[in-house]
């Protein structure tokens with residue numbers, strides 16, 4: 034699994050860089066984030082949750098059966114909203130209330 | 138390259154679960170002691186290779202505290218459970234000491250902001266006999282924030298520690314380098330807590346291609362703590378008890394939530410429930426799946442077909458909180474109510490929070506190196522430790538380290554009092570160690586080693602750390618019981634594994650790094666190779682099969698209680714791994730001290 038960063042959206046705040054447990058994300062001379070070692074991504078999604086402008090998506094690698102959906106999260110009214118964009122253009126979102134624990 | 142020397146009272150290596158909690162505890166213990174005797178603040182330094190906000194096992198979040206004493210249960214029940222699961226090879230003293238703290242550290246976490254699910258009477262909602270349910274997506278930021286609030290704790294993020302400074306079996310500090318500021322660090326410390334977690338990436342992973350890091354254990358925990366201890370002659374225990382997780386195929390997402398959350402049973406391709414056939418210990422669950430596949434009844438699944446819409450909805454959310462790739466998998470294909478979830482075993486990991494591998498410690502978490510304490514996945518003897526166990530060990534190690542440091546300064550005061558008077562305020566000056574404990578020569582040696590890797594090397598097609606890592610993983614996979622051999626190995630195979638690992642190790646000397654991040658990759662490889670050699674030695678030493686899959690010795694397929702109801706320990710002596718068999722702790726034993 035890996036991530037992709039939309040450099041047109043990125044504002045170069047460096048938050049994704051700060052949280053990556055593998056220090057895999059770097060900021061280039063143009064103040065844009067990029068993942069230097071895509072194969073090294075653990076898929077923990079820390080960077081995605083941190084990005085203030087939602088420039089980062091994650092996807093499942095084709096080698097593990099990924100079909101190209103792109104995922105990110107947004108905070109909406111205190112809820113964490115997970116947004117899945119499917120390759121055919123459909124979008125599904127799932128809201129999680131951080132104050133309510135998992136059922137399982 | 139800049140060279141920086143730092144000095145601290147307590148050095149904590151690895152700001153993960155155990156490391157952060159050790160800092161919180163040490164700061165508190167110190168404040169309490171200081172109030173009593175008006176002493177100066179203890180300086181505490183955490184050095185973390187990533188950033189403590191999201192580093193280590195807890196990066197993605199967890200959805201349960203797997204070790205908790207639920208109502209009506211006692212710490213003894215937990216000890217008995219862990220002992221049974223590991224078929225006797227546990228340290229009871231260590232297990233008691235953490236079990237008695239599970240609930241206390243949980244209450245503390247809740248106070249720090251962790252959301253724990255409660256029923257209408259305000260009681261924690263349990264999952265099975267030992268688990269409680271949490272919303273743990275932000276558990277690591279909660280710990281990191283608590284650390285940031287402490288005045289006397291400094292955090293050095295993005296600094297990788299690669300060696301200890303040990304003289305006469307006493308630790309004086311450690312060496313590291315900043316992976317983004319091109320700085321070499323020599324850090325002197327009164328005491329050190331090692332909390333670098335376990336080791337992933339020794340064996341070829343399930344998906345060695347693009348998704349090679351889509352693994353269960355953090356690929357960034359590379360066994361640094363084990364390797365540094367091994368090289369400096371620390372005694373280590375039970376590396377042969379490898380951990381193999383039973384996971385959802387491809388996404389390597391956890392299965393416990395399906396098994397315990399919606400009661401999904403393990404079934405083979407014929408639809409038969411096979412889990413009861415092989416037993417339900419952690420290793421037997423993996424083994425059953427392996428055996429069904431070997432006998433042609435695979436693939437194996439967790440039977441989720443038929444769960445209710447409400448259950449499915451909850452599952453999708455639960456996985457988003459801890460392993461979002463599984464939810465994506467379901468949404469891209471079929472959801473769990475419509476298709477069973479295929480399962481597989483992962484490659485083996487070395488992880489003292491799940492099995493019993495790691496530093497041989499006493500009840501205070503002192504290792505066999507004076508001044509060095511171990512906590513969390515890097516410490517051995519106490520399997521089924523999980524989050525709360527790592528916190529408990531962080532607390533125990535911190536208290537021990539603080540009293541060790543305070544003992545040292547008391548000693549210095551006494552020594553100083555016997556010297557001729559040098560001035561009125563001499564008693565306060567001596568709190569600073571008189572001279573550097575890490576000598577210039579030692580610094581120069583380490584700097585020279587690093588420079589050698591950073592210097593340009595004429596040949597462009599030489600080995601790379603990545604290539605050698607793949608060779609190492611392939612060798613471990615084929616000859617030391619990886620996925621390829623269904624986790625089995627023989628003495629002859631282990632001999633081949635060792636030869637290959639030593640061959641790869643010899644080639645690491647000519648590796649080249651373009652920057653400090655690549656330098657870290659070289660050291661990670663070297664750490665893994667060191668750990669591999671110890672794993673091989675331990676696998677060879679336990680001439681029995683006590684835990685299927687975890688240590689499946691095809692030369693000795695049966696359990697041998699007469700000879701191997703013992704700990705298999707090891708220590709590096711004159712460059713050779715010496716195996717030491719030690720007697721098990723007695724039933725109910727609460728304390729244990731090293732005999733040096």
Ligand SMILES: Cc1cc2nc3c(=O)[nH]c(=O)nc-3n(C[C@H](O)[C@H](O)[C@H](O)COP(=O)(O)OP(=O)(O)OC[C@H]3O[C@@H](n4cnc5c(N)ncnc54)[C@H](O)[C@@H]3O)c2cc1C
Pocket residue numbers: 150151152153154155156184185186187192193194195199200201202203204296297298299332333334335353354355357358359361362490491512513514515522523524525527
């Ligand atoms: C994916 C996953 C899910 C889990 N889910 C649960 C669960 O639901 N419930 C539960 O109770 N337990 C769970 N566990 C187990 C539990 O999280 C761990 O046992 C525990 O967090 C280990 O704590 P630790 O401090 O030993 O390791 P970590 O928290 O991993 O800390 C190790 C730290 O050391 C740093 N480090 C490593 N090497 C170096 C170096 N050379 N220099 C400097 N720093 C270094 C790392 O970056 C990391 O921050 C899970 C584990 C994993 C991997």
Ligand code: SF4
Pocket residue numbers: 035036052053054055056057058068073074075076077078079080081
């Ligand atoms: S998903 Fe995790 S490992 Fe991957 S780049 Fe983001 S923060 Fe790093």
Ligand code: SF4
Pocket residue numbers: 038042043044045046047048049050065066083084085086087088089
């Ligand atoms: S967090 Fe988002 S905006 Fe900030 S640097 Fe990273 S990608 Fe760019």
